[in-house]
Amino acid sequence: MLEMKSFERHPKMEIPNAEEIRQRKDFLEFTAKDQALLRRYRHRLPPCAHTFVRAFYRHLGRFPPLKQLLSDPARLQRLRASQQRYFRILLQDRCNAAYIHDRLRIGEVHHRIGLDLKWYTGVYAHYLIHLLPRLWRDADLDDGTREALTAALIRKVFFDMGLGIDTYVEADRHHIAQLKTFAERVITDAPCGLAVTDSRLRILSANPQFAALCGTESLAPGTRLTDLLPVPGLEALCADLLLAQKHHELRFEHAGRLLQMEIAPIDLGDLVAGSEHYGLIFSLKDLTEQTALETLSQQRGAHLKAVLDNIPDGILVFRGDGTVASWNPAAETLLGYRGEELQGCDIGKLLLQQRYRPLFAHQLLQHLWRERKQHLEAFGQRRDGALVPLEIAVDRILSSDPPLYLAVLHDLSERKQAEADLERLAHYDPLTQLPNRALYLDRLRLELVRARRHPHHLAVMFLDVDDFKKINDSLGQLAGDKLLQEVAQRLCHTLRESDTVARFGGDEFTLIVTDLDDAEAWRPIAAKLLEALQQPFRLDGRELFVRASIGVSLFPENGADPHTLLRHADTAMYRAKFEGRNRVCRYDPAMEAEADARITLESELHRALERGELSLVYQPQVEAAGRRIAGCEVLLRWHNAKLGTVAPPRFIPVLESLGLIGAVGEWILQTALHHAKQWRQRCGELQLAVNVSSVQLKDANFAATVLALLQRTGFPPRALELEITESTLMECGETTLANIDRLKRGGVRLAIDDFGTGYSSLSYLHQFPFDTLKIDRSFVQNLHHNRNRELARHIISLGHTLRLDVVAEGVETEAQQEILRKLECDLLQGYLFYRPLPAAQFEAALRQRG
Numbered sequence: 001m002l003e004m005k006s007f008e009r010h011p012k013m014e015i016p017n018a019e020e021i022r023q024r025k026d027f028l029e030f031t032a033k034d035q036a037l038l039r040r041y042r043h044r045l046p047p048c049a050h051t052f053v054r055a056f057y058r059h060l061g062r063f064p065p066l067k068q069l070l071s072d073p074a075r076l077q078r079l080r081a082s083q084q085r086y087f088r089i090l091l092q093d094r095c096n097a098a099y100i101h102d103r104l105r106i107g108e109v110h111h112r113i114g115l116d117l118k119w120y121t122g123v124y125a126h127y128l129i130h131l132l133p134r135l136w137r138d139a140d141l142d143d144g145t146r147e148a149l150t151a152a153l154i155r156k157v158f159f160d161m162g163l164g165i166d167t168y169v170e171a172d173r174h175h176i177a178q179l180k181t182f183a184e185r186v187i188t189d190a191p192c193g194l195a196v197t198d199s200r201l202r203i204l205s206a207n208p209q210f211a212a213l214c215g216t217e218s219l220a221p222g223t224r225l226t227d228l229l230p231v232p233g234l235e236a237l238c239a240d241l242l243l244a245q246k247h248h249e250l251r252f253e254h255a256g257r258l259l260q261m262e263i264a265p266i267d268l269g270d271l272v273a274g275s276e277h278y279g280l281i282f283s284l285k286d287l288t289e290q291t292a293l294e295t296l297s298q299q300r301g302a303h304l305k306a307v308l309d310n311i312p313d314g315i316l317v318f319r320g321d322g323t324v325a326s327w328n329p330a331a332e333t334l335l336g337y338r339g340e341e342l343q344g345c346d347i348g349k350l351l352l353q354q355r356y357r358p359l360f361a362h363q364l365l366q367h368l369w370r371e372r373k374q375h376l377e378a379f380g381q382r383r384d385g386a387l388v389p390l391e392i393a394v395d396r397i398l399s400s401d402p403p404l405y406l407a408v409l410h411d412l413s414e415r416k417q418a419e420a421d422l423e424r425l426a427h428y429d430p431l432t433q434l435p436n437r438a439l440y441l442d443r444l445r446l447e448l449v450r451a452r453r454h455p456h457h458l459a460v461m462f463l464d465v466d467d468f469k470k471i472n473d474s475l476g477q478l479a480g481d482k483l484l485q486e487v488a489q490r491l492c493h494t495l496r497e498s499d500t501v502a503r504f505g506g507d508e509f510t511l512i513v514t515d516l517d518d519a520e521a522w523r524p525i526a527a528k529l530l531e532a533l534q535q536p537f538r539l540d541g542r543e544l545f546v547r548a549s550i551g552v553s554l555f556p557e558n559g560a561d562p563h564t565l566l567r568h569a570d571t572a573m574y575r576a577k578f579e580g581r582n583r584v585c586r587y588d589p590a591m592e593a594e595a596d597a598r599i600t601l602e603s604e605l606h607r608a609l610e611r612g613e614l615s616l617v618y619q620p621q622v623e624a625a626g627r628r629i630a631g632c633e634v635l636l637r638w639h640n641a642k643l644g645t646v647a648p649p650r651f652i653p654v655l656e657s658l659g660l661i662g663a664v665g666e667w668i669l670q671t672a673l674h675h676a677k678q679w680r681q682r683c684g685e686l687q688l689a690v691n692v693s694s695v696q697l698k699d700a701n702f703a704a705t706v707l708a709l710l711q712r713t714g715f716p717p718r719a720l721e722l723e724i725t726e727s728t729l730m731e732c733g734e735t736t737l738a739n740i741d742r743l744k745r746g747g748v749r750l751a752i753d754d755f756g757t758g759y760s761s762l763s764y765l766h767q768f769p770f771d772t773l774k775i776d777r778s779f780v781q782n783l784h785h786n787r788n789r790e791l792a793r794h795i796i797s798l799g800h801t802l803r804l805d806v807v808a809e810g811v812e813t814e815a816q817q818e819i820l821r822k823l824e825c826d827l828l829q830g831y832l833f834y835r836p837l838p839a840a841q842f843e844a845a846l847r848q849r850g
């Protein structure tokens with residue numbers, strides 16, 4: 001409880017007015033005569049003030065509360081002096097305004113120093129006890145004077161005592177008024193509603209806040225609290241509280257507001273007339289806003305938590321000493337920690353600027369202490385030790401004291417992976433994972449620098465898988481891809497690790513073979529590469545045989561810069577292809593001329609048909625027995641102004657590769673059918689043999705085109721024989737088969753050409769519906785060897801067994817003719833009989849046949 005003296009201030013005592021003084025004196029019957037009497041006899045009552053005051057204060061000092069008051073020597077001295085002065089003026093003063101003022105002041109001083117009224121009034125008793133006996137013992141005074149003086153002295157002392165008592169009363173009145181004001185202000189200005197009721201909940205007093213919270217402007221005393229606040233069970237609750245002398249707190253809604261009420265019993269004693277001993281005090285608070293704010297803050301907290309829980313970035317809050325204070329679930333996932341494991345963890349353990357540099361966390365903190373924001377890339381170290389690339393944004397949480405720091409960890413793994421993928425894509429072939437052109441050129445540049453500094457030879461090799469396109473077409477692209485991957489592996493295993501195998505695309509591999517001691521050292525390596533590829537490949541349960549052509553250019557002999565070396569290796573590779581594939585060719589400057597020639601050939605060939613440079617010749621096929629012309633083989637000729645006459649083996653593969661063979665083939669067939677039809681009309685029966693390239697047979701429309709031409713020209717299909725080479729059959733796909741089947745059903749005859757040059761697989765003879773078998777020229781030319789003769793015998797008899805006509809081509813000598821005749825070959829073709837003839841000459845020869 002607050003000590004009320006702390007706000008007590010002594011009032012300035014008003015001097016009673018003259019009327020008041022007069023009244024008091026009248027009441028005491030203290031007259032001017034009395035005052036005059038006292039003045040006149042003041043010398044007869046000389047108090048030995050000094051002795052009296054000493055004895056008096058000794059007496060006072062015997063009482064503990066007074067002893068303490070008088071313990072201060074200075075105060076004691078002042079009081080004694082004041083006392084002595086009073087004795088002087090008591091008898092002589094005229095009780096005027098100054099006197100009265102002095103009396104009141106003395107009273108105030110005594111009240112202020114805490115001298116209770118009982119001691120104060122007691123002092124006056126001591127005066128009288130001390131003065132009166134002196135008066136009565138004075139023998140010079142008559143009884144009347146003695147009596148009159150006694151009465152005057154008592155009246156004066158009581159007058160003075162009354163004034164002193166007034167100061168005490170006034171001070172207490174003032175104090176009580178202060179207390180009342182204080183209590184009223186406390187209640188009125190209280191930050192909550194306050195009300196006091198009697199035990200039956202009748203309001204005795206309430207502040208305006210209470211009334212306002214009850215929803216009313218003023219409260220009439222006696223109003224029942226339950227009428228204002230109809231809170232269920234309130235009455236019973238209050239009765240219980242009164243009984244148990246306990247206080248209670250409850251919340252309820254009233255008039256749309258949430259109120260909190262505290263109830264406590266209050267001892268009213270006899271303060272309130274008619275009330276029982278105990279009443280109740282109620283304090284009422286409006287929690288509506290506070291609760292709304294709390295709810296809002298809780299919601300905000302929940303939202304923030306939801307954001308932090310769901311944010312994909314990890315968040316670490318750490319202290320100034322670098323230890324983790326809090327974190328979100330994403331941080332746990334990112335760093336591989338669970339539950340409370342991150343609590344107190346040192347961020348030096350969790351965040352590294354570079355691999356194995358834990359000092360980073362310390363530096364980071366130093367930066368932060370200097371109030372610098374940080375935004376940097378670093379590594380997070382997971383619990384299992386693995387490193388995660390991170391982008392970290394670190395800042396100080398401004399409101400925190402002691403300081404806290406926030407680190408937002410953004411996982412860069414995907415971005416880094418994407419960058420690495422891009423980097424890989426920029427430098428590596430995605431199919432084989434070999435370096436691509438860019439990386440290859442880079443390495444070649446470096447290797448050339450090295451080869452110059454520590455002189456040694458270096459080989460650039462171009463390796464092309466022979467006939468890869470056929471494999472791809474027949475087995476499908478997936479198998480083709482697998483094959484390329486296996487080829488890549490074999491090449492890598494064959495070379496040293498310091499060498500480079502790259503793929504620029506397609507079926508071309510490009511190699512750098514370094515540290516060659518001399519200009520021939522590349523040969524065994526190239527041979528080893530071919531050998532490695534010759535081992536069969538197993539693809540989807542099939543065995544596949546692969547050949548390759550390799551072109552080689554050497555540093556320093558064939559070039560000193562990457563592009564020259566590559567160009568020359570490319571030229572050499574084309575040479576290897578041209579020479580029949582499955583071989584290695586080293587660059588030779590002469591090849592450049594060949595390459596140029598090939599380019600010229602290609603460009604001239606493009607316009608050969610439209611320029612009318614193509615023509616046909618017909619080589620007669622004669623009956624082995626009587627040399628009678630039975631038919632002819634049509635052969636293509638090309639005469640170009642720039643190149644002169646070009647042989648078919650040179651330009652027909654180029655026609656095929658340029659995609660011109662379809663159009664040219666159609667022109668050949670159309671022209672030859674046109675001629676042969678006329679010859680049949682003019683000279684009788686005649687078989688026409690036409691060469692068909694494998695490329696033509698792969699065209700799905702080929703058979704339809706042939707049959708349409710036959711129909712258009714009216715040439716009998718049985719008189720047309722299409723010559724298909726063994727190599728065409730070797731790469732026979734579904735379209736080729738369909739064409740063969742359709743032609744056969746259309747009545748066209750089929751011949752297997754160049755029999756004996758390829759694999760001479762007899763299975764083809766069984767597999768395909770041939771009518772004729774053509775023994776190759778190279779075979780015929782070696783008939784003088786017994787072995788070949790025996791083979792020819794077998795082939796012819798086999799052909800006959802299969803009901804095939806057998807034609808031998810390239811017959812140049814009588815001896816050959818004789819042998820073939822004896823072996824019962826059906827038809828012969830060769831320079832011995834006729835060279836291929838222009839149409840007019842062929843017709844003349846036909847006419848001669850007779």
Ligand SMILES: Nc1nc2c(ncn2[C@@H]2O[C@@H]3COP(=O)(O)O[C@H]4[C@@H](O)[C@H](n5cnc6c(=O)[nH]c(N)nc65)O[C@@H]4COP(=O)(O)O[C@H]3[C@H]2O)c(=O)[nH]1
Nearest residue numbers: 634635636648649668691692693810811812829830831832
């Ligand atoms: N040394 C020698 N050679 C003889 C003899 N008898 C015939 N020849 C030649 O042997 C080749 C026979 O044609 P091929 O085997 O179908 O071989 C043909 C054929 O594969 C292809 N070819 C020629 N014309 C055509 C054509 O119109 N279409 C297609 N697709 N290929 C053709 O070009 C190849 C070469 O044709 P050519 O140079 O005309 O050469 C012809 C012919 O001139 C002989 O007694 N001695």
